[in-house]
Amino acid sequence: MIKLSAEQENAVRDVARRCIREIRETLKQKPKPSWNTAVPPILKKYHELVKPMGVTLVKFNSEIGRLNGRYGVES
DSSP: OOOOOHHHHHHHHHHHHHHHHHHHHHHHHSSSSHHHHHHHHHHHHHHHHHHHHHOOHHHHHHHHHTTTTOOOOOO
């Protein structure tokens, strides 16, 4: 993967935020959908937006995890 510029990193974070928002809205629906059926298509849809910048699916998922405070959060 190539080094992303600051503008590209901001764009990836913006797409990740939109992805998180859609996942949360989807999982709030009644009846609650299965995580395994609802989330992967959403992740793939938003990953397609950042894929041309050279961002892998793993990197994209890592960014989502950081934004959610799962790991790698700088204090």
